[in-house]
Amino acid sequence: MAVYSFWIFDRHCNCIYSREWVAITQDKPDHQQEQTQKNITNTGTINARNQDHVAKLLFGAIFSLKQISSKLNPQEETTANNLKSFSTLKYRCHFFETGTGLKFCLLTDPKTENMQFVLKEIYAKLYYEKIVKNVLSPVDFKENEYIDNEVFITGVDNYISSLAVFNN
Amino acid sequence: MSNQLHQTVVETDVDNDFEKQINVSCLEYLLMELGPLALRITDKLEKYSSSSTRESNGSGNGNDNKQVDDFHYGGVELFQNESLVSNEINNQMLDNFGFQIGKILIEQLIFLKNDGISTKMDEILDIMKIIARDVWKMIYQKQIDNLRTNHRGTFVLIDNSHRLISSMYGPDKHRISGLYLNFSCGVIKGVLNQSAFKANVEADLKSDGSVHYTIVVI
Amino acid sequence: MSSKSYKSLSDDIWKNRVDKINSEVFTLTYGSIVAQLCRDFTYAEVNTQLEKMGYNIGLRLVEEFFAKTGLGRCTSFKDTSEVISKIGFKMFLNITPTVTNWSGDGKQFSLILDDNPLTDFVELPEDNNAANELWYSNVLCGVLRGCLEMVQLDCDVYFVSDVLRGDPITEMRLKLNKFLKDEVPAGEE
Numbered sequence: 001m002a003v004y005s006f007w008i009f010d011r012h013c014n015c016i017y018s019r020e021w022v023a024i025t026q027d028k029p030d031h032q033q034e035q036t037q038k039n040i041t042n043t044g045t046i047n048a049r050n051q052d053h054v055a056k057l058l059f060g061a062i063f064s065l066k067q068i069s070s071k072l073n074p075q076e077e078t079t080a081n082n083l084k085s086f087s088t089l090k091y092r093c094h095f096f097e098t099g100t101g102l103k104f105c106l107l108t109d110p111k112t113e114n115m116q117f118v119l120k121e122i123y124a125k126l127y128y129e130k131i132v133k134n135v136l137s138p139v140d141f142k143e144n145e146y147i148d149n150e151v152f153i154t155g156v157d158n159y160i161s162s163l164a165v166f167n168n
Numbered sequence: 169m170s171n172q173l174h175q176t177v178v179e180t181d182v183d184n185d186f187e188k189q190i191n192v193s194c195l196e197y198l199l200m201e202l203g204p205l206a207l208r209i210t211d212k213l214e215k216y217s218s219s220s221t222r223e224s225n226g227s228g229n230g231n232d233n234k235q236v237d238d239f240h241y242g243g244v245e246l247f248q249n250e251s252l253v254s255n256e257i258n259n260q261m262l263d264n265f266g267f268q269i270g271k272i273l274i275e276q277l278i279f280l281k282n283d284g285i286s287t288k289m290d291e292i293l294d295i296m297k298i299i300a301r302d303v304w305k306m307i308y309q310k311q312i313d314n315l316r317t318n319h320r321g322t323f324v325l326i327d328n329s330h331r332l333i334s335s336m337y338g339p340d341k342h343r344i345s346g347l348y349l350n351f352s353c354g355v356i357k358g359v360l361n362q363s364a365f366k367a368n369v370e371a372d373l374k375s376d377g378s379v380h381y382t383i384v385v386i
Numbered sequence: 387m388s389s390k391s392y393k394s395l396s397d398d399i400w401k402n403r404v405d406k407i408n409s410e411v412f413t414l415t416y417g418s419i420v421a422q423l424c425r426d427f428t429y430a431e432v433n434t435q436l437e438k439m440g441y442n443i444g445l446r447l448v449e450e451f452f453a454k455t456g457l458g459r460c461t462s463f464k465d466t467s468e469v470i471s472k473i474g475f476k477m478f479l480n481i482t483p484t485v486t487n488w489s490g491d492g493k494q495f496s497l498i499l500d501d502n503p504l505t506d507f508v509e510l511p512e513d514n515n516a517a518n519e520l521w522y523s524n525v526l527c528g529v530l531r532g533c534l535e536m537v538q539l540d541c542d543v544y545f546v547s548d549v550l551r552g553d554p555i556t557e558m559r560l561k562l563n564k565f566l567k568d569e570v571p572a573g574e575e
Contacts, residue, residue, distance in 0.1 A: 011538070013571045060571055080458060099452040099459045100536045101568070124453035129335070132449045135200050136338035138244040139445045139536075149337050188409040190503055191478045193450055195412045197443040198419075205419070205439055213426065243442045268418040276410065306411045 001165050004091055004107040005044075006156065008127075009059050010141055011101025015050040017147040019156065046153060047146045061086070062095060062103060084116060096120055102127070112165060126155045192309060199307075199332060203347055204243030206261040207252050214255075247344055259350045266354020267361070270303070274359040277302050292385060295363050296323050299356055307355065308332075313378075321385040325356075328378045345373055356383060392468055395455065396476040403454050404477055409503040416504050420522060429519035436521070440528020447478070448533040459537055463562055464488075466539070467495050470530070470560075479503050483558075493562040496546065498555055510550050517552060521545045527558065538566040 008017035021044035049055050066083050073081040085094045087110050094106040096119035104119040130152040131137050137149060147153075247253060277298060300312035304327070314326035330352070333345040349371035356369045366386045373379055423432045455473060460466040467485045475481050481503070487496035504523045510516040521527075527543040534541045542561040547553035 011536075011569065013569050056571065063571060080461070082458065097458075098449070099457060100448055101538070120456070128449050128453045130337070132446045133196075133200075133335045134337050135203060135332065136244065136247060136336050136340055136344060139449070151337055188480070188503060188506070189406040190409040190412055190480055192405040192407045193447065194478055195407060195415065197447055198412065198415055200446075201439050201443055202419075204442060205435065208435065208438065209423070209426065212431070265419065265422065268422060269415055272414050272418060273411070276414070306408075307415075309405075309407065 001112050002109045003112075003160055004109070006107070006160070007055065007058060007103075007105040008147065009055075009062075009103040009105070012141075012143070013059060013063075014141065014143055015055040015059065016141045016145070018045075018047055018049045018052075018055060019153070020045045020049055047148065050146055051144075058093070058105065059103075062093070062105065066097075085114060094119060096123065098123060115165075118160070118163065122156055122159065126152055126159065130155060195307075196331070199351070201243070202262060202265055202351060203344065204246045206258045206265070206347070207243075207246045207249070209261060210255050210257045211252055213257070247340055253340075253343060253347070258347060262347060262350040263354035263357070266351040266356075267358035268354075269307075270355035270358020270360075271362045272358075273303055273306060273355075274298070274362045277306075292321075292365060293317065295359065295365065296325070296383075299359050300325055303355065303359060323381075323383040323385075325381040325383070326378055327381070330373075330379045333373065333379070334377055342373065349373065349379065352379070353381065356381060360385075389468060389472070392472040396473040396482075399454055399473070399477050400480060406480075409480075409506065413503055413506045413508070416525070417508055424516075424520070429515060433519075433521050433524045436524035437528040437531070440525035440530075441532040442528075443525070444529040444532020444534075445536060447529060448536045451477070451533070463492060463495075463539075466534075467497075467560070471497060474533070487557075487559075495560055497558045497560065499558065500556075502556060505550055508550060517550075520551075521548060522550050523548065523556075530558075530560065534560075535566070538568060540564050540566050 002022065004022040005018065005020040007015060007019075010016050062083065065086060069081045069083050082097070083095050085092055087093070089110065091107050092110045092112055094108065094112075094115040096104045096116050098104075102123070104123060106115050106119060108115065130149055131147065132139060134149065137147075138145065141147075252258075274295075296315060296317070300315045304310065304312050308327075308331045310327075310331070312325045313328045314324075316324040316326070330345075330349075332348055333341075336345055338344075353369040353371050357367065360367050360383075368384045368386065370382045371379055372382070420432065420436070423435055427435065451474060454477065457469065457473075460469055471483050471485050475483055479502075481499065481501045483497040483499045485495055486498060488494070502523060504526070508522065510520065510522065521544075524545065527545065530543045531541055534543075540563045542559075542563060544559055546557040546559050548556050550556075
């Protein structure tokens, strides 16, 4: 079980955080890194792909799937038909969206079980504590403004490293 | 008999009101917002005082005005405005906020401790202890970690982690935390003032994240 | 979600997921701030500054709301009113205002506050225009406006009456101006 990358998009459709441990496109020849990683801190790239076509494609895919799933809602207005994840042959994208339009995505190998709880934890314990409660951090990011808060970045890395599913 | 009943009723009411509870975040957000508030007020006051000169000069910095009023990003834009942040008036303003709150809190504390009788505290050390224990607990939900004195009018209060400042992160951290420390110093001054003591209070943010308040009683 | 389940959710959040303090310090701190603003500005300007304060607070507070409740966006403005009054106010100020006075088009409603921690033991000065011009708790309007904007609702929030001013009840009015359209990525229109 491996984790490939972690992305945060805001309600303005901008990618405000990208953390990539294993590249999902052919651009970087790092496919050998798919063995389990014990500690992923200090590896991979941080905020290197925010303007990338990969980020835009990922966001586009999520956006379209959300639109489709809300249209294909059998229960009409009582409960929203929320997107949980989608899988391809090579990866599974776990998705969580907050009421404020923040979209958290985690890309893992296709066999990983539902990781929405991970994204919810990251939102409630890391994003809220380190970004929202930080007086110096914006709550609404401008274009080209990214999360570069080291405490947040290390926190996410450590939390994901500690998950049992990635440690066997 | 009827007098006794009346007394009981009154006491219960008072107890209930003092035990009213709210989410601690409300107080935290309020204190957090004191920084941007001070910056906005300073800017407004400067504009009022310079508006007459601007009219006579015929020129104006209309762009600056728009910048301060139209921010949308939760106060962060204000912090990035160099000229605004470096204005000395902000420090005084936050100091004053703290001062007023310190005054009111010590009154409440002494009122509560002495069953409604206001007494003046004579011992400076006792007041320092109240600041370190009770006042800090009320505002920051934690006590001062260390209280030192040379028994000759100088005190050092050490707070290992200031609630607001320890959650700050960013390039402006040192500058902006200095701004908020004025508030804490003001609280101490306010408490002392209400107890008829005058002191110089300085706060120092150390590299390990702890804050040292040095209080020299005049 | 039904009205009853909102209540049990909010009770659960208040009991288990919220750190609580005595409201006293909060009331005194806020009162001190208002008093100082009144020294430097006209009451109209004080109202504006309190609202701006609230707006900034609302932008952050809303994330705590979603993080702790686990709710998603509401499906209707009516639902929004229920969530605000039963969960929002409860988990922050431990009060539950009443929702009334819906407008015909369903875009406006009032919140009646029976209890307001901000105003405990507060009396407005009698000798000037405070009772006619100052909205003491105006920060609450800003908080609501900020929160609602983060969920794409452009609203006006304002006080209609306040017991501090001698009115019989304390009433806030929320008016929905428009839904801010969810932004779409370039090329998707």
